[in-house]
Amino acid sequence: MTNVLTGDLCCAPLLDSLPTTHDAERAALVFSALSDPTRLRLFSLIATSGEACSCNLEGPLQKSQPTISHHTKVLSEAGLIVGTRRGKWMWWSINKEQLAEVTRILGDV
Numbered sequence: 774m775t776n777v778l779t780g781d782l783c784c785a786p787l788l789d790s791l792p793t794t795h796d797a798e799r800a801a802l803v804f805s806a807l808s809d810p811t812r813l814r815l816f817s818l819i820a821t822s823g824e825a826c827s828c829n830l831e832g833p834l835q836k837s838q839p840t841i842s843h844h845t846k847v848l849s850e851a852g853l854i855v856g857t858r859r860g861k862w863m864w865w866s867i868n869k870e871q872l873a874e875v876t877r878i879l880g881d882v
Contacts, residue, residue: 796878803875806851811836812844816867819854824866826859 792800807813811834818833819825830841845865848854852871856863 792878800875800878802851803853803871806847806853809844809847811840812848815841815844816848816853819865820867824864827863827865830865 807816814834815830818830827838827841827845830836830845831838834841836844845854845856845863849856849865852868854865855868856865858864
């Protein structure tokens, strides 16, 4: 902020640490996906398991298979999880590259 009387800057500009519009949009998609309590719990469950079959997600979350499918779709579209089909089931794991990207966008907080 510039002092009106002297023209001196009172502190360094903040724009150096501002994420780009593209980075902010990508991070917002991730945060939006994680803002739902069920998705946050689902993401945490997959992260702590390393890998989880869709069939094992219903019980801990007390949600139906269609509900689990909806939430895994949202997390997958945000790039937070990746799925591999094995037989009739999807196995989910965390996308560590996406997490690293969000961490990069946020910088040192």
